[in-house]
Every structure is written in C-alpha cells, then in structure tokens.
Amino acid sequence: MNVTILGAGTMGAGIAQACLQAGHAVSLFDAQADALAAGRDRIARGLARAEEKGHLGDQTAEATLAALAPNAATLQAAVSAADVVIEAVSEAPAVKESVWRDLGSYAREGPLLASNTSSLSITALAAAAGRPERTCGLHFFNPVAVLPLVEVVRGEGTSDAAMDEADAFARSLGKTPVQCHDRPGFLVNRLLIPYVNEAAQLLDEGSADAEAIDTAMTLGANMPMGPLALADLIGLDVVLAIMESLHAELGDDKYRPAPRLRRMVRAGHLGRKSGRGFFDHGGQR
Ligand SMILES: NC(=O)c1ccc[n+]([C@@H]2O[C@H](COP(=O)([O-])OP(=O)(O)OC[C@H]3O[C@@H](n4cnc5c(N)ncnc54)[C@H](O)[C@@H]3O)[C@@H](O)[C@H]2O)c1
Structure with missing residues (x-):
C-alpha cells in the first residue's frame, strides 16, 4: 500500500518505520524541513537497529529504506497517491484542524484517513475534513517499534468498512488492534x-x-x-x-x-x- 504520514516527529517517524518494515511504500511530510530531515534520520537509525536485531528477515535496512519516497513539497503532493493517510502532527487543536481541512480538500475520495491523536476527537477531525465515513483513529504507542497495541477508534460517522480496513492495516504492521469508540482518552x-x-x-x-x-x-x-x-x-x-x-x-x-x-x-x-x-x-x- 501507499501510506502517507503527516508529521515526521517521534510518532510519525516510528509509524513510518513500522510501515516500511511491513513492506508498504511510505511518503513522509512535515511542515518543517529540519523536522523532516530529523525524522528521516530517525527512521534510518531505527531500521539499522532492527537489522542488527534480526527483525528485517532477509532484507537490509538500506533496501527497506528505499521504499521511503523522496520528500514531497506540499501536503497535496504527499497525499495524492495515498491509500492510507496517517496524521501524526503536533497535538495542537488549531494545527490539527487546519491539516484536516487541507486533507478534505486534497485527498482523493478513496483513501482511509486516520489520526494518531491522543486526546482530540476523531469525530471533530472527520468533520473538519468532511470525510466522516473514511476517517478513524489509529492510535499507536511510543516507542512504536516496541509496543504492539494500536487503538482503532470509531468516530460518529466512521463506516464499518473503514473500521475493517483500519483493523487489517494495523495487523499488516504486526500490531494488535483493539477497537473502541471516540471517547476522551480512548481506552489506554x-x-x-x-x-x-x-x-x-x-x-x-x-x-x-x-x-x-x-x-x-x-x-x-x-x-x-x-x-x-x-x-x-x-x-x-x-x-x-x-x-x-x-x-x-x-x-x-x-x-x-x-x-x-x-x-x-x-x-x-x-x-x-x-x-x-x-x-x-x-x-x-
Ligand atoms: N509522543 C507520544 O508518546 C505519543 C503517543 C501516542 C500518540 N501521540 C500523538 O501523536 C501525534 C504526534 O506526536 P509526537 O510526539 O510525534 O509529536 P512531535 O512534536 O514529535 O512531532 C510532531 C511533528 O508535526 C510537525 N507539524 C506541525 N504542524 C504541522 C503541519 N501543519 N503539517 C505537517 N507537519 C506538522 C512538527 O514539525 C513535528 O515534526 C500527536 O497527535 C500526539 O498526541 C504521541
């Protein structure tokens, strides 16, 4: 799958690494060029560690990293070919809302749209994008490489199909999903x-x-x-x-x-x- 990750910080980089290890193609986007460069470095170091520990099977870190696309200049370019978009930008309501409004304008109709937010409402983000059926939470835990849980969060308008896809996507990363409704703090x-x-x-x-x-x-x-x-x-x-x-x-x-x-x-x-x-x-x- 083509996975686009918005936000190249602690979580964005960790999720990107997990996606690359699972064989997905990843496009990473960040509003700050230096954060993007730091995120790419963190992914490279994470993959090198995974190779050392024998977690990459017969793949090398270098070959795995090759599925990380060159930096896209804009959010629009980053999401244009995505099957799954995971938003992991800073936990500031105004920032998240603006990113989700942009996602509503720029993403194609089809992709699954997911937020890694820890405390904001999935339903509100879905409303900002105007894509309630295709929007859910995919809440990973830090460090992503170590913790196997993903909370798959159903917003008020999330379709059953989107929940199934999100569940299957989390499993494709070797994670264990638990599904829950959009309530403050989710479960954990x-x-x-x-x-x-x-x-x-x-x-x-x-x-x-x-x-x-x-x-x-x-x-x-x-x-x-x-x-x-x-x-x-x-x-x-x-x-x-x-x-x-x-x-x-x-x-x-x-x-x-x-x-x-x-x-x-x-x-x-x-x-x-x-x-x-x-x-x-x-x-x-
Ligand atoms: N850190 C954790 O332990 C943890 C665990 C689970 C979930 N989360 C959630 O994951 C998300 C990211 O957290 P983090 O710890 O990785 O934060 P972080 O500060 O490490 O990274 C956030 C990144 O978002 C980028 N960003 C800000 N505005 C942007 C925009 N408009 N477009 C694109 N990129 C933008 C920043 O430049 C930064 O690189 C938050 O929603 C947080 O609640 C964090």
Missing part, C-alpha cells in the same frame, strides 16, 4: 493517566514518598514500573495536558489534575526530558 489513556495523576495526588498529600509509591505498585500490583517513574517517562506536561482534556471533556472533578503535577510543569520539571521530574534524571537540562 482513560485508564492509565488518571492512575498516574492519583499517584501525584498521594505524593502531594504526604501519604508516602515517590520511591515508596512506586515500590508499592511494582511489588504489590506487579506493574513493570511505578506510576511516578512512568509519569517521568511520558513527560509531566503530556500527563497534565491529557488530564486537562479529560476534565474538560467529561466535566467530572474526578479527572481534576493533581496540583502537584501543575506546579511541577510550571517549574519546568517535566521528567526525563528535562532531567528532573518525580525522580532525578541527571539534573535540570
């Missing part, structure tokens, strides 16, 4: 992020220190890592943004972001990416 973030938020709340209440809270969940609930270490990995700004979106959309105070989380984000303590979060990761960067 709706369950996971309030759990992480509650750990920040417990810490703020002085119930225990961060180490003890994480130990309780790794040893008492067999979690692979504790909720506060997980928050540091995800990024506290991302956790806060998802809680704010759940709170706004669902209107229930049980989704209120923990004040501790808000204070830490304001202070720039974002977790691993800033060098400091609930735990020290080598000092503030």
